[in-house]
Amino acid sequence: MLPGAGRPGGSPPPFDPLDSPVRSVTVKPVSLNGARVRLDLTILIPHLGFLAEGALLTAEVCALALVGSVLLGMLVAIARTSSNKWIGRLAFAYVDLFRNVPFIVQLFFFYYGLPEIGIYIDAFTTGVVALSISGGAYASDAIRAGILAIDNGILEAAEVSGLSKRVTFTRIVLPIALRTSVRPLGSVLINMILTSSILSTITLNELTGQAKIVASDTFRPFEVYVVLLVVYAALTYLVSIGISLLHRRLNRDLVEQVS
Amino acid sequence: MIKVENVKKAFGPVTVLDGVNLVVNPGEVVSILGSSGSGKSTLIRCINGLEKLNAGRITVDDFDVSKPKDLAEARKRSGTVFQLFNLYPHMTALQNITLAPVEVLKRPRAEAEAEGRALLASVGLGDRADAYSSQLSGGQRQRVGICRALAMKPRYLLLDEVTSALDPEMTAEVLDILAKLAAGGTTMVFVTHEIEFARQISSRIVFLEKGKLLVDLPTAEFFAETGGLAQPRVAQFLSKMRKD
Numbered sequence: 001m002l003p004g005a006g007r008p009g010g011s012p013p014p015f016d017p018l019d020s021p022v023r024s025v026t027v028k029p030v031s032l033n034g035a036r037v038r039l040d041l042t043i044l045i046p047h048l049g050f051l052a053e054g055a056l057l058t059a060e061v062c063a064l065a066l067v068g069s070v071l072l073g074m075l076v077a078i079a080r081t082s083s084n085k086w087i088g089r090l091a092f093a094y095v096d097l098f099r100n101v102p103f104i105v106q107l108f109f110f111y112y113g114l115p116e117i118g119i120y121i122d123a124f125t126t127g128v129v130a131l132s133i134s135g136g137a138y139a140s141d142a143i144r145a146g147i148l149a150i151d152n153g154i155l156e157a158a159e160v161s162g163l164s165k166r167v168t169f170t171r172i173v174l175p176i177a178l179r180t181s182v183r184p185l186g187s188v189l190i191n192m193i194l195t196s197s198i199l200s201t202i203t204l205n206e207l208t209g210q211a212k213i214v215a216s217d218t219f220r221p222f223e224v225y226v227v228l229l230v231v232y233a234a235l236t237y238l239v240s241i242g243i244s245l246l247h248r249r250l251n252r253d254l255v256e257q258v259s
Numbered sequence: 260m261i262k263v264e265n266v267k268k269a270f271g272p273v274t275v276l277d278g279v280n281l282v283v284n285p286g287e288v289v290s291i292l293g294s295s296g297s298g299k300s301t302l303i304r305c306i307n308g309l310e311k312l313n314a315g316r317i318t319v320d321d322f323d324v325s326k327p328k329d330l331a332e333a334r335k336r337s338g339t340v341f342q343l344f345n346l347y348p349h350m351t352a353l354q355n356i357t358l359a360p361v362e363v364l365k366r367p368r369a370e371a372e373a374e375g376r377a378l379l380a381s382v383g384l385g386d387r388a389d390a391y392s393s394q395l396s397g398g399q400r401q402r403v404g405i406c407r408a409l410a411m412k413p414r415y416l417l418l419d420e421v422t423s424a425l426d427p428e429m430t431a432e433v434l435d436i437l438a439k440l441a442a443g444g445t446t447m448v449f450v451t452h453e454i455e456f457a458r459q460i461s462s463r464i465v466f467l468e469k470g471k472l473l474v475d476l477p478t479a480e481f482f483a484e485t486g487g488l489a490q491p492r493v494a495q496f497l498s499k500m501r502k503d
C-alpha cells in the first residue's frame with residue numbers, strides 16, 4: 001500500500017501492525033552496498049583444481065549410481081509386472097519405502113546406522129549404493145510405465161514366433177519401453193545429480209563438499225556458491241541435452257523422413 | 260497336419276468354441292468364414308497356443324500345443340500373420356524378419372539376412388529393407404508381416420483377417436501375394452471376410468457359427484445350392500456379405 005493512498009486527508013494513519021515493519025525491511029537497502037556485491041571470481045583460480053576434483057567425484061558417483069539405479073529399476077519393474085504375487089508385493093514395498101523416506105535419512109541410516117550392527121561401508125560406496133537404491137525406486141516407475149504401454153499384439157507376435165522370454169525381454173520389451181521411458185529416466189538422473197550434493201554430509205567431498213571447504217578457507221562464500229550454481233546448472237543442462245539426443249536415437253524411425 | 264479335436268474354449272461364462280473339429284492337411288488352403296464374434300480369431304489363437312483350451316486337443320504335426328514341451332516345436336511349424344501387423348516398431352523391416360530365424364532357429368545372421376532380403380524382394384519391398392514400420396504404408400507393413408512369418412519356413416501359415424485393416428488398393432497388394440503363396444503350395448488357414456478371394460484360393464471352406472463348426476466342405480461344394488448354401492445360416496451370411 002502506498003503511503004497516504006486512499007486515506008482521508010489530514011486524519012492520522014490508522015495503526016497497522018503489519019504495514020510499517022514490513023515496509024521498513026523491504027525498502028531499506030540492507031546489504032546491497034556496492035563493495036560486498038562485487039563478484040570477483042579470480043580469487044577462486046587457485047582452488048579450481050580442488051573444485052574440479054569434487055566435480056569429477058560427483059560425476060563418478062552419479063555415473064555409477066545411474067547404472068545401479070537403471071539396473072535396479074529394470075529388475076524392480078520386471079518384479080512389479082511379474083505374475084508372482086509375492087515378488088510383486090515385495091517390489092511395491094521397496095518402491096513405496098524409498099520414495100517416502102527423505103534421502104538424507106536413508107543416507108544417514110546406511111552410513112551412521114549400519115555400523116551399529118557391524119556393517120561398515122566407506123563413504124563413496126555408501127553414496128553410490130544409497131543413490132542407486134533411491135534412484136532405482138523412481139527408475140522402476142519410469143521403466144514400468146514404458147513396459148505397460150507396449151502393445152500386447154507385439155508381444156504375441158514375439159511369443160508365437162518362438163522367441164524365449166529372455167530374448168523377448170532384451171530384444172523387444174526393453175528397447176521399446178526405453179523409447180518412452182528415456183525422458184522420465186532423464187529426470188531421475190538429473191534429480192540424482194542434484195541429490196548427490198547431500199553426500200557431503202557423510203564426509204564425501206564431491207562438488208558441494210569441496211565447495212564448502214573452499215568457501216570456509218577463502219571467506220568468499222558468495223563467489224564459491226555462484227560458481228556452484230553455474231556448475232550444477234551446466235551439468236544438468238548437458239545431461240538433458242544428452243537425454244534428448246538419446247531419445248531421438250531410440251525413436252529414430254519417427255524422426256527420419258521417409259525416403 | 261493340423262488337427263483340432265473337440266476343442267472347447269470359454270472366457271468366463273461365455274463359451275466361444277464349442278466342440279470344434281478341424282483337420283488341415285499339408286498343401287490345403289482352408290478358409291474360415293463366419294460372422295463377427297463366431298470364434299474365428301479364438302480358433303487361430305488356440306492353434307498357435309496364445310489361448311489355453313478348456314477341453315479337447317490341438318496338434319500340429321503331432322505336437323500337442325497344450326503340452327509345454329511340445330508347444331515350441333508346434334510353433335516352429337506354424338507362422339502367424341496378424342490383422343494389425345504387430346511389427347516390432349524399433350526394428351527395420353529386415354530386422355523384424357531376421358530376429359526369430361537368428362534367435363530361435365540359430366541361423367547364421369548373414370544367411371538369415373540374405374534370405375530376408377530375398378523374401379522382401381519377392382513381395383516387392385526389395386528397396387525397403389531398412390525402413391521402420393512407421394515409415395511404411397499399411398499394405399507394406401502387412402507384406403513385411405507375411406515375410407516375417409515365412410522367414411521361419413513354417414509348414415502352415417495362420418492368417419487372421421490380414422487385410423481388414425487395409426484400404427482396397429492395399430488389400431489387393433496383399434491378396435496378390437497370398438494368391439501366389441497358395442499357388443506355390445503353401446498350406447494356409449485363412450480367416451477372412453473376403454468371400455470371393457476365399458473362393459478363388461481355397462481348397463476347403465469351413466463356416467463357424469457361435470463357436471460351432473457348421474459346415475466343412477470343398478470350396479465348390481460350399482458354394483453349391485445343394486452343399487453349403489443348403490444351410491440357411493450360410494446362405495444368409497453369404498447374401499449379407501455380398502450386399503456389403
Ligand SMILES: Nc1ncnc2c1ncn2[C@@H]1O[C@H](COP(=O)(O)OP(=O)(O)OP(=O)(O)O)[C@@H](O)[C@H]1O
Pocket residue numbers: 270273275293294295296297298299300301302
Ligand atoms: N480375451 C477375451 N476375453 C473375453 N472374451 C473374449 C476374449 N476374446 C474373445 N472373446 C469373445 O469371444 C467371442 C469370439 O471372439 P473372436 O474374436 O474369436 O470372434 P471372431 O469370429 O474373430 O470375430 P471378428 O470377425 O469380429 O474378428 C466374442 O464374443 C468375443 O467377445
Ligand SMILES: [Mg+2]
Pocket residue numbers: 299300301419420
Ligand atoms: Mg477376429
